[in-house]
Amino acid sequence: IPRVEVQENSDAVLSCEFKTEKDQNPRIEWKKKDKEVSFVYFNGNFRGPFKARAKIEGATVTLRKVTLKDAGQYRCEVSAHLDSVMLGETNVTLKVLVPPHTPTCDIPSSALTASRVELRCSDQISIPPAEYFWYKDRKPLVPPRQANASYTVNQRTGVLTFLTVTRADTGQYHCEARNGVGQPKSCVGKHMNIDDLNIPAVITGIVLVCLVISVCTLGACYAHRQGYFSRKSFWIPQCHGVAHISSQNLNRTEDIPHAGYGPPSQDVSINCKVSCFVNLATKPND
Numbered sequence: 001i002p003r004v005e006v007q008e009n010s011d012a013v014l015s016c017e018f019k020t021e022k023d024q025n026p027r028i029e030w031k032k033k034d035k036e037v038s039f040v041y042f043n044g045n046f047r048g049p050f051k052a053r054a055k056i057e058g059a060t061v062t063l064r065k066v067t068l069k070d071a072g073q074y075r076c077e078v079s080a081h082l083d084s085v086m087l088g089e090t091n092v093t094l095k096v097l098v099p100p101h102t103p104t105c106d107i108p109s110s111a112l113t114a115s116r117v118e119l120r121c122s123d124q125i126s127i128p129p130a131e132y133f134w135y136k137d138r139k140p141l142v143p144p145r146q147a148n149a150s151y152t153v154n155q156r157t158g159v160l161t162f163l164t165v166t167r168a169d170t171g172q173y174h175c176e177a178r179n180g181v182g183q184p185k186s187c188v189g190k191h192m193n194i195d196d197l198n199i200p201a202v203i204t205g206i207v208l209v210c211l212v213i214s215v216c217t218l219g220a221c222y223a224h225r226q227g228y229f230s231r232k233s234f235w236i237p238q239c240h241g242v243a244h245i246s247s248q249n250l251n252r253t254e255d256i257p258h259a260g261y262g263p264p265s266q267d268v269s270i271n272c273k274v275s276c277f278v279n280l281a282t283k284p285n286d
Contacts, residue, residue, distance in 0.1 A: 001073070005095045007181055012066045014092045016059035016076035023080035026087065028059045033073045033091075040074065063094075068127075071096040098127040099182025103158070105175050107190040114164050121158035121175030121187065130177035132158035135189075137171045170194045 006012045020026055030041035039047045041061060046054045053064040059078055063070060071094055078087040106120040121132045132155055134141040141160065143153040150169075151162045158177075162169060174189035 001091045001093050003093045003095065005097055006066060007097045007099065008067060009065050012063045012070070012094055012096075014061045014063065014074055014076070014094065016061070016078070016090055016092070018059055018078045018087050020080045020087070021083040021085065023082035026078050026080040028056070029077045030056075030061055031075045031077070033075060066094070066096050068096050068098065070094060096127065097181045098125055100126045100130045100177040100179055100185040102185045103130070103132070103175055103177040103187050105173075105187035105190065107173050107192055109191070110193045110195060111165050113166055113194055113196050117162040117165050117169075117192075119160040119173060119175075119192075121160075121177070123158075123177040123185070126177065126179045126181070128179050128181075129156075130179040131155045133176045133178065134160045135174050135176065138174075138189075165194050167194045167196065 002015070004012055004014060014030075016028075016030075018026065028041065029039070031037050032040050040050050040054070041047070041056060045051070046056075049069070050063065055062050055064075059076055061074075061076075074092045074094060075089055076092070077089040080087055100123055103121050103123040108117060108119070111117045119134065121134070123130045123132075134153055141151070141153055143155065144151065150164060150166070151160065153160050158175065160173075160175075170193050172189045172191045174186055176184050176186040178184040
């Protein structure tokens with residue numbers, strides 16, 4: 001299938017040549033094969049989006065200022081009813097090329113020595129897909145050939161990887177996208193600073209955390225031994241008021257006349273001696 005490649009917003013010429021025996025006015029049709037087949041040129045007129053931006057000479061069609069929507073496969077059909085030979089059809093594939101756009105760059109502002117760092121560059125619009133080239137302080141970072149190199153560059157994915165960064169990797173980085181169509185485009189450079197790992201500060205932080213945990217644990221144990229966690233105080237609603245009961249001053253209900261409570265169940269075992277007292281707040285007489 002013939003292939004036509006043109007840059008976006010330029011003109012595309014889709015050639016269709018034929019020769020008739022007798023018929024001086026053959027029937028010419030152009031169709032575009034997409035998800036569905038649609039007419040481009042039919043019954044002497046252009047159709048749809050091509051109506052105002054296409055021309056035909058013989059059977060050759062010129063599409064003006066093509067866009068990505070125009071890319072696809074086209075079919076030219078010519079028939080001459082007065083001829084004894086069928087002229088048939090021809091197919092043409094149109095590919096619209098898009099130059100690089102300004103790529104998106106992901107460059108960390110800082111990192112710690114001996115850590116793994118990735119810088120990313122991406123352009124999702126260019127056709128064909130762009131290749132990516134990284135620069136440090138405006139000097140190209142050539143993909144290393146040594147197996148033990150400190151960094152790798154994937155020109156297809158746009159990822160620059162430092163296996164273990166050092167302070168020498170500090171600098172300004174930017175990425176350039178190229179695909180052979182139009183001019184290359186670059187992202188704005190960004191400075192990446194590499195700092196040494198402060199090991200004494202890390203050790204000091206760990207020691208402080210351990211001390212805080214130890215103090216909290218000892219405090220909790222001391223409070224438990226002093227009985228702070230075993231004292232309870234709760235309120236019980238009454239018919240004419242509220243009774244406040246404390247586990248440190250409870251008396252048996254049978255020792256209090258007219259208390260209105262029965263003796264506790266015999267199944268309840270009391271392991272310690274507790275004195276009880278119930279204060280009932282009664283509603284005053286009307």
